[in-house]
Amino acid sequence: MAEKRNIFLIGPMGAGKSTIGRHLAQQLHMQFHDTDQEIEKRTGADIAWVFDVEGEAGFRVREETVIDDLTQEQGIVLATGGGSILSKENRNHLSARGIVVYLETTIDKQFARTQRDKRRPLLQTEEPRGVLESLAAERNPLYDEIADYSVKTDDQSAKAVANQIIDQLGF
Template sequence: MADKRNIFLIGPMGAGKSTIGRQLAKSLHLEFFDSDAEIERRTGADISWVFELEGEAGFRDREEKVINELTENTGIVLATGGGSIISKENRNRLSARGVVVYLKTTIDKQVARTERDKRRPLIAEAENPREVLEQLSEERTPLYEEIADITIETDDQSAKIVANEIIEKLGL
């Protein structure tokens, strides 16, 4: 990428941000980061443990710091956590420091992709994960749409196809 701009992937859990981000970074020869993985690396604990110990507010503070630091880099692909866009500061930084790609998926796909994943604190212990995902979608979709430069549907497409579609839409 000639001008080494950043590409930030946003969207709900189960949209494929991490998988597509790795593929995209590989295709464009850019460095890949995952904000959740970076928080886990820095704390030495998984996200669900951070949530349990510090609550969602404590986790969101950590997330804000990590996203601020990572977005100061150039030439990266960053997969953000599904709730990262709750923070106005995160939305502003993502918008100002790179191209924001919203990976959109249906609730059905989210349920299918996350049903066995116990590492997602907001739905891991939920009695009705679909209900939680629907509520999160209602709250977060307008925020994803607000800062998205590009929106791509990820249902029924491989990570490679979605990455190629992003590259094409970016004119790279």
């Protein structure tokens, strides 16, 4: 592979972006990054703390900076946060600087995968399923808008999804 192309994983929380991204990076001998982990590394605090102190708006500003920085690298696999596509700037950077793969999942799978996860500030509510449904209504069209490829993750292991992506991309 003469030119190392970036692979950017988008999709809702619980789709498996981080887990699948690690498998992809390992199999393709590429560097893996996760936007949430990068934000935590740069702030020295966890995402929930950033949300508490700066609100979602402050978090999104940090996320834009991280995505702008990381998408300028070459030969990386990047797992983005579920809401990163809300920013037009992020959508532009992702679609212009790499191959965008939308990891699709159902609300039922998302709920099952995230219901005990206390590290997801948007789901710390009485009605997490309702939140997931409303996020899907808002975000799914944006995922579709910038995706070069889409892969359903519900009934496959992370390794199987990674292999499917590699096959689709012809790597």
